Amino acid sequence: MTTQVIILNGGSSAGKSGIVRCLQTVLPDPWLAFGIDSLVDALPPKLRGPDGGIEFATDGGVHVGPAFRALEAAWMEGVAATVRAGARVVVDDVFLGGTASQERWRKALGGLAVLWVGVRCEPAVAAGREIARGDRTEGMAAAQADLVHAGVRYDLEVDTTRAESLECARTIAAHIG
Amino acid sequence: MTTQVIILNGGSSAGKSGIVRCLQTVLPDPWLAFGIDSLVDALPPKLRGPDGGIEFATDGGVHVGPAFRALEAAWMEGVAATVRAGARVVVDDVFLGGTASQERWRKALGGLAVLWVGVRCEPAVAAGREIARGDRTEGMAAAQADLVHAGVRYDLEVDTTRAESLECARTIAAHIG
Amino acid sequence: MTTQVIILNGGSSAGKSGIVRCLQTVLPDPWLAFGIDSLVDALPPKLRGPDGGIEFATDGGVHVGPAFRALEAAWMEGVAATVRAGARVVVDDVFLGGTASQERWRKALGGLAVLWVGVRCEPAVAAGREIARGDRTEGMAAAQADLVHAGVRYDLEVDTTRAESLECARTIAAHIG
Amino acid sequence: MTTQVIILNGGSSAGKSGIVRCLQTVLPDPWLAFGIDSLVDALPPKLRGPDGGIEFATDGGVHVGPAFRALEAAWMEGVAATVRAGARVVVDDVFLGGTASQERWRKALGGLAVLWVGVRCEPAVAAGREIARGDRTEGMAAAQADLVHAGVRYDLEVDTTRAESLECARTIAAHIG
Numbered sequence: 001m002t003t004q005v006i007i008l009n010g011g012s013s014a015g016k017s018g019i020v021r022c023l024q025t026v027l028p029d030p031w032l033a034f035g036i037d038s039l040v041d042a043l044p045p046k047l048r049g050p051d052g053g054i055e056f057a058t059d060g061g062v063h064v065g066p067a068f069r070a071l072e073a074a075w076m077e078g079v080a081a082t083v084r085a086g087a088r089v090v091v092d093d094v095f096l097g098g099t100a101s102q103e104r105w106r107k108a109l110g111g112l113a114v115l116w117v118g119v120r121c122e123p124a125v126a127a128g129r130e131i132a133r134g135d136r137t138e139g140m141a142a143a144q145a146d147l148v149h150a151g152v153r154y155d156l157e158v159d160t161t162r163a164e165s166l167e168c169a170r171t172i173a174a175h176i177g
Numbered sequence: 178m179t180t181q182v183i184i185l186n187g188g189s190s191a192g193k194s195g196i197v198r199c200l201q202t203v204l205p206d207p208w209l210a211f212g213i214d215s216l217v218d219a220l221p222p223k224l225r226g227p228d229g230g231i232e233f234a235t236d237g238g239v240h241v242g243p244a245f246r247a248l249e250a251a252w253m254e255g256v257a258a259t260v261r262a263g264a265r266v267v268v269d270d271v272f273l274g275g276t277a278s279q280e281r282w283r284k285a286l287g288g289l290a291v292l293w294v295g296v297r298c299e300p301a302v303a304a305g306r307e308i309a310r311g312d313r314t315e316g317m318a319a320a321q322a323d324l325v326h327a328g329v330r331y332d333l334e335v336d337t338t339r340a341e342s343l344e345c346a347r348t349i350a351a352h353i354g
Numbered sequence: 355m356t357t358q359v360i361i362l363n364g365g366s367s368a369g370k371s372g373i374v375r376c377l378q379t380v381l382p383d384p385w386l387a388f389g390i391d392s393l394v395d396a397l398p399p400k401l402r403g404p405d406g407g408i409e410f411a412t413d414g415g416v417h418v419g420p421a422f423r424a425l426e427a428a429w430m431e432g433v434a435a436t437v438r439a440g441a442r443v444v445v446d447d448v449f450l451g452g453t454a455s456q457e458r459w460r461k462a463l464g465g466l467a468v469l470w471v472g473v474r475c476e477p478a479v480a481a482g483r484e485i486a487r488g489d490r491t492e493g494m495a496a497a498q499a500d501l502v503h504a505g506v507r508y509d510l511e512v513d514t515t516r517a518e519s520l521e522c523a524r525t526i527a528a529h530i531g
Numbered sequence: 532m533t534t535q536v537i538i539l540n541g542g543s544s545a546g547k548s549g550i551v552r553c554l555q556t557v558l559p560d561p562w563l564a565f566g567i568d569s570l571v572d573a574l575p576p577k578l579r580g581p582d583g584g585i586e587f588a589t590d591g592g593v594h595v596g597p598a599f600r601a602l603e604a605a606w607m608e609g610v611a612a613t614v615r616a617g618a619r620v621v622v623d624d625v626f627l628g629g630t631a632s633q634e635r636w637r638k639a640l641g642g643l644a645v646l647w648v649g650v651r652c653e654p655a656v657a658a659g660r661e662i663a664r665g666d667r668t669e670g671m672a673a674a675q676a677d678l679v680h681a682g683v684r685y686d687l688e689v690d691t692t693r694a695e696s697l698e699c700a701r702t703i704a705a706h707i708g
Contacts, residue, residue: 018663024221025662030230030244032219032252042209044201045488053207067207074264075209081258087251128697131556132549134399166659195486202485222665305520308379309372311576343482378575384584384598386573386606396563398555407561421561428618429563435612441605 001113003176004083006031006090007105009152010119011144013130015160015168016092019119022169023090027176032082035092039075043068060139062096076108083112092119094144099151117172118149118157125161178290180353181260183208183267184282186329187296188321190307192337192345193269196296199346200267204353209259212269216252220245237316239273253285260289269296271321276328294349295326295334302338355467357530358437360385360444361459363506364473365498367484369514369522370446373473376523377444381530386436389446393429397422414493416450430462437466446473448498453505471526472503472511479515532644534708535614537562537621538636540683541650542675544661546691546699547623550650553700554621558707563613566623570606574599591670593627607639614643623650625675630682648703649680649688656692 006023008016020033040054047053052067083089095101102116121129123145130141156175158168183200185193197210217231224230229244260266272278279293298306300322307318333352335345360377362370374387394408401407406421437443449455456470475483477499484495510529512522537554539547551564571585578584583598614620626632633647652660654676661672687706689699 015663018660021222021665022659022662025223027221030221030224030248032216032248033221034219038215038219039209042211042215044204044207044210045198046202047207071207071209071264074259074262077262078255078259078264082251082255085251085254087248125695128553128695129549131553132696134552164656164659165663195483198488199482199485302518305376305518306372309369309376309519311375341479341482342486375576379577381575384575384578384602386570386602387575388573392569392573393563396565396569398558398561398564399552400556401561425561425563425618428613428616431616432609432613436605436609439605439608441602 001177003115004088004113005079005109006115006117006172006176008090008092008117008119009095009102009148010092010121011094011126011141011146011148012136013126013133013141014119014121014145015129015165016119018165019158019160019168019172020090020092022166023172026166026169026173029088031088031090033090033092034079036094037092039072042075043071047071056137056140058137060137060141060143062094062140062144064096073104073108076105080108080110080112083109095148095152096144098148101148102152113177115156115172115175116152116154118152118154119168120149120157120159120161121145122161178354180292181265181290182256182286183292183294183349183353185267185269185294185296186272186279186325187269187298188271188303188318188323188325189313190303190310190318191296191298191322192306192342193296195342196335196337196345196349197267197269199343200349203343203346203350206265208265208267210267210269211256213271216249219252220248224248233314233317235314235316237314237318237320239271239317239321241273250281250285253282257285257287257289260286272325272329273321275325279329290354292333292349292352292354293329293331295329295331296345297326297334297336297338298322299338355531357469358442358467359433359463360469360471360526360530362444362446362471362473363449363456363502364446364475365448365480365495365500365502366490367480367487367495368473368475368499369483369519370473372519373512373514373522373526374444374446376520377526380520380523380527383442385442385444387444387446388433390448393426396429397425401425410491410494412491412493414491414495414497416448416494416498418450427458427462430458434462434464434466437463449502449506450498452502456506467531469510469526469529470506470508472506472508473522474503474511474513474515475499476515532708534646534706535619535644536610536640537646537648537703537707539621539623539648539650540626540633540679541623541652542625542657542672542677542679543667544657544664544672545650545652545676546660546696547650549696550689550691550699550703551621551623553697554703557697557700557704560619562619562621564621564623565610567625570603573606574602578602587668587671589668591668591672591674593625593671593675595627604635604639607636611639611641611643614640626679626683627675629679633683644708646687646703646706646708647683647685649683649685650699651680651688651690651692652676653692
């Protein structure tokens with residue numbers, strides 16, 4: 001069955017965005033790229049804080065409330081509908097809830113051909129890349145590196161610790177049905 | 178009937194994004210913000226060019242090909258599904274096709290309560306703001322200022338030539354059912 | 355005497371950056387643009403916080419420590435040297451210290467032909483534009499609107515409350531010797 | 532003698548910016564970061580094009596004219612003055628002119644204690660990272676990878692092909708007098 005959606009899951013600074021851009025370049029068909037960052041950008045500013053939205057704590061923790069969860073669920077339905085309408089979509093997400101996060105996507109994407117990809121990176125290396133990027137709350141990379149993979153099942157895993165984004169993208173592209 | 182989607186249409190540098198952010202602040206419920214810029218960001222780089230995608234010409238013209246139109250149609254279905262799943266959404270778009278653009282949205286949003294808002298700005302003023310922003314192809318503001326409104330029907334029009342974004346947002350908010 | 359430096363002073367969201375970009379377009383010679391934001395971008399991340407650097411408080415206040423002041427003084431010398439080496443430079447700054455801020459610049463720019471420009475905006479309007487921009491700590495615009503002008507002496511003042519950036523830039527350009 | 536300026540030279544996508552941010556974090560004193568990108572940002576838009584300024588060709592070539600060179604020379608004097616006034620500064624540059632570029636810096640920084648650092652990256656790897664970044668003209672990384680090092684003499688070279696930014700930064704920091 002032809003893959004219709006690629007879901008990349010990995011912690012902050014694991015290198016998901018770079019892989020997404022490489023995938024869009026190496027895959028012959030046009031794929032749209034959406035991600036948890038694009039959802040956060042779409043939120044009203046008042047939900048970027050502790051009142052039921054999403055909060056990035058200074059210790060690297062990320063706290064998500066019910067208002068965020070409700071909008072996220074609607075957004076997932078939107079991504080699924082975009083795919084059902086004929087677009088191929090690659091999504092990068094951070095499964096803060098581990099298996100529960102995967103379950104939410106599985107429900108939204110019911111009936112679609114999904115390729116589940118785990119994007120790993122050793123915590124110390126991800127933490128160094130977080131410093132090099134300079135635009136993220138310090139501590140997120142280390143806090144999320146293992147957490148987001150707990151119990152999640154993949155079709156394929158890539159590890160950016162020693163492999164370049166383009167190489168990871170080619171590995172993933174080889175698994176596209 | 179309670180408004181579920183607000184569609185803002187206006188030319189480049191007419192001030193749509195500022196109104197969107199003000200709307201998200203003044204409206205009591207959380208509204209997600211999507212827009213044509215977020216779709217363009219989601220495109221593969223190879224579709225940002227003349228080969229069937231979207232091309233920003235140096236004279237301020239914007240040319241759109243069949244590959245872009247297909248992905249745009251799927252994205253519109255996604256926005257509609259996000260709304261049907263319970264999120265309220267404000268969209269800012271540039272109706273390069275005038276009535277044809279509105280028709281595409283009308284079809285995707287069938288059955289939903291939409292507020293259609295025209296965002297006007299005098300061409301000379303929009304052209305000046307384009308210079309002040311410095312991040313847009315010069316000429317887009319003037320080229321699009323009137324073009325995008327040709328034949329389009331609105332529930333409400335605002336004009337940023339002399340009104341601030343926040344004032345326009347409050348006018349729109351007063352029309353939300 | 356030919357103007358060599360233009361210093362624009364105004365509160366956050368008063369519209370300084372837009373005027374700078376318009377000035378670079380309307381002035382026939384090439385002018386370099388530097389500003390307090392470019393200095394903040396050049397700081398090490400550890401100085402963006404309470405330890406002697408610059409801190410953006412959640413109430414809109416900005417607190418500046420001795421480590422920041424020392425680097426700022428060196429940067430001002432650098433701007434002056436750039437001008438002495440033949441480049442014409444426009445600077446946008448936020449005189450948190452009022453007359454003391456102006457005195458620091460006056461000392462660094464000794465012997466150069468400076469045009470001092472005040473960029474005013476009514477506090478309520480600046481606060482609305484801060485919401486429309488969505489990228490600033492809420493409250494900075496209102497907190498700084500009058501504060502930064504206290505005791506400062508200008509060659510020229512512009513007011514963006516009702517005048518466009520391009521119009522303000524043309525007014526300033528007409529005063530360039 | 533205590534190092535006062537660090538000059539990093541390397542091609543586009545070699546990883547200079549990441550190393551700079553890591554250096555600012557690992558070095559105990561505060562260092563300001565300037566770079567060729569900050570100069571380009573300071574240029575009037577009309578100099579970003581073929582008329583004597585800087586032009587980024589679609590084949591990855593970068594062409595620089597006399598108006599750019601004049602402003603660049605003044606900017607280099609400004610960086611030197613910032614250091615002479617007491618700030619420690621790390622600069623990242625792209626020596627399109629090879630030894631001539633180094634000579635320009637050497638002249639501006641006369642009398643200061645400079646650490647010259649070459650940032651290498653294998654052309655194929657840099658080209659892959661350029662795709663992963665998605666914000667650069669394709670072809671610049673490959674075109675510049677070797678070119679910028681021709682004839683340049685360093686105190687120290689790092690290679691990001693297999694070493695992380697943070698590791699390179701630590702190597703450089705160990706050479707700071």
